[in-house]
Amino acid sequence: MVRHNLTLSAQLTLILGAGLLLLGLILGAFAYQGMAKILDDALRDKAESLARQLSIVSVDALLIYDYGTLERYVTDLSKSPRLRYLALEDAQGRRLAEAGDTSARQSSDVIWIRQPILAANSRLGEVILGYDRSHVTTLLRSLMGWSLTGLALLLLLIFLLTRWSMRRFVVQPIQQLAESYNPLGGDQCPRIKEPLPEELRMISATFSRLCQEVQEHLLAREHSETQARSALERLMREQRLATVGQMAAGLAHSLNTPLGNILGYAQLAQRRDEGENLANLQTIEQQARLCRDIVNNLLTAVRPPQARMVRFDLSEIIQNTVRLTLPVLRQQGLRDIDVKTPESLFAFGDPAAMEHVLFNLLTNAVQAGATHVVIAVLAKETEIQIRMADDGSGIDAALQDRIFEPFFSTKEPGKGTGLGLHLAKTLLKEMQGDIRVEASDSAGTTFLIQILAAGKGA
Structure with a gap:
């Protein structure tokens, strides 16, 4: 019933x-x-x-x-x-x-x-x-x-007047009390500004105290839950980094020996061969050095890196990185890379780390379906800005704040470690620089890199 x-x-x-x-x-x-x-x-x-x-x-x-x-x-x-x-x-x-x-x-x-x-x-x-x-x-x-x-x-x-009076001075204030005091649905406890009878004023004051106590409890619980989540995420990240650190240390030890041998034989072959193979041997040496640097930089994801701060030609690093990676990236769907940089522009930082950052961003752009990439360099008094824009699938706005977290990847499982952008940001931070993704209404992704300027040179 x-x-x-x-x-x-x-x-x-x-x-x-x-x-x-x-x-x-x-x-x-x-x-x-x-x-x-x-x-x-x-x-x-x-x-x-x-x-x-x-x-x-x-x-x-x-x-x-x-x-x-x-x-x-x-x-x-x-x-x-x-x-x-x-x-x-x-x-x-x-x-x-x-x-x-x-x-x-x-x-x-x-x-x-x-x-x-x-x-x-x-x-x-x-x-x-x-x-x-x-x-x-x-x-x-x-x-x-x-x-x-x-x-x-x-x-x-008399009925109408009495009914109006009861609604005006009794029912409506009680309804306002019932509708206004909802501590779970607002950020603050509202107060009825209209004058109330003494009894309803006492009820309103009681509701206000209860509402404040409930909101204080909710805020305290939310703060505790946030701290607990942060602590749990930090603990899980540290555990993953510790595991990867152990793997990276073993991997670096295993790869450094054959890479050292490749570098040694490449240098020896260059001294003995001055013919057509000299350029190829130089390329082998550069790529072997890059592999060695990549293996070593893998350790920076699990331990504080120490950048090798030197004065280097940023334009040359960008041109060399594009020249070396473009043939491989074209096989993956990239058509061209448009580089807009002065002939000579000196920066202060780690050139190997800079090559790694550029290589990582270009690889990510191709994996996101980009066919065209623009690299524009703008020199200021104390810093240099590198803007790299592609026409790929872009990054969801809701995920842009997390892409630099370690082990966070937007790629399918098994196709990304989630360390690339984190390592790039870590390396740039060590060079007193930074990297961020710029929001855009159009398709594609734009990254802005900032590094220290070292003045002009020949």
């Missing part, structure tokens, strides 16, 4: 309506009885006055036994309006004269008056008079109709 709970406004309206209806019925009953008594008393006074007049004029006729005169008095007086019955009796109860409707004795709409006829303190007879009161009933009903109509209008006005 479904139970429907009435609102406070509906309950107060029902109680008020029932109370006013009961009050109207009680007032109507008292008014009816009061008006009936007033009209009956007025009619009775009139009937008694007629009876007294007849008793006075009948004294002489009774003393001389002039019954004809008595009959004439009765006949003439019976013609009075609303006089239903009139009779005279002597002291022995004998009917001396009679006029009117004798059946009126059984009617409830007749007022009966018995007026004694006295002379010298002697009872000579009695006047019996029946006065019609049916018009009083009609008049009473008419008056009651108008009175009840006026009373109903008055009670309706």
